[in-house]
Amino acid sequence: MKKRVAILISGRGSNMEALIRAAQDHNYPATIELVISNKDSALGLQVANSYGIDTKTVIRKNFNSDQEFDDHISNILLQVQIDIICTAGYMKILTKKFVDEWMNKIINIHPSLLPSYKGLNTHRRALEDGARVTGCTTHIVRAELDSGPIIMQESVHIEKDDDEDTLAAKVLKLEHRIFPESLQKIASGKLIIKDNIVLEN
Numbered sequence: 001m002k003k004r005v006a007i008l009i010s011g012r013g014s015n016m017e018a019l020i021r022a023a024q025d026h027n028y029p030a031t032i033e034l035v036i037s038n039k040d041s042a043l044g045l046q047v048a049n050s051y052g053i054d055t056k057t058v059i060r061k062n063f064n065s066d067q068e069f070d071d072h073i074s075n076i077l078l079q080v081q082i083d084i085i086c087t088a089g090y091m092k093i094l095t096k097k098f099v100d101e102w103m104n105k106i107i108n109i110h111p112s113l114l115p116s117y118k119g120l121n122t123h124r125r126a127l128e129d130g131a132r133v134t135g136c137t138t139h140i141v142r143a144e145l146d147s148g149p150i151i152m153q154e155s156v157h158i159e160k161d162d163d164e165d166t167l168a169a170k171v172l173k174l175e176h177r178i179f180p181e182s183l184q185k186i187a188s189g190k191l192i193i194k195d196n197i198v199l200e201n
């Protein structure tokens with residue numbers, strides 16, 4: 001049985017598109033059932049629709065609290081019988097209750113080699129530090145920001161003439177590779193999570 005996946009986005013949605021494209025393969029162990037954006041201006045919504053994927057927009061200001069907002073999203077995901085959630089450029093911190101409800105079922109992509117450079121502006125900070133290597137990480141989501149068992153990482157060398165944009169472009173290419181591969185590994189049950197570590201099953 002294929003796993004039913006929802007993707008949470010806030011913007012461009014290029015990682016979302018990489019997941020949608022991967023899932024078009026008949027042998028891929030997951031189907032993308034729904035894309036939810038917390039911004040009605042997110043370009044990714046149009047991209048998802050162009051692939052015939054259902055989309056919903058849920059706006060924080062229509063709720064009294066982060067908890068009510070996340071509870072609403074959780075209910076939608078339950079109604080659609082979602083098995084796995086991918087956060088792909090989703091610029092909102094998930095509440096602890098939401099993470100607990102979906103424990104070990106949320107996968108995030110982050111543009112750094114975690115645990116270095118959690119949070120925003122990862123490429124700028126790596127350049128400012130004179131780091132020689134950076135990259136991207138997929139991980140299982142825990143309540144603490146950008147933390148949780150690591151699924152995959154890919155690295156890239158930082159060259160002397162790199163700036164924030166060139167670095168972001170190089171890392172994004174890797175993101176588009178490891179996110180679909182990570183979802184594939186999780187959806188097919190090839191990996192298990194023991195304590196805080198992801199292991200081969």
Ligand code: GRF
Nearest residue numbers: 012013014015089109110111
């Ligand atoms: C990606 O670099 C992702 O790792 C980060 O935000 C960016 C989102 O890009 N969290 P996109 O919306 O997937 O194109």
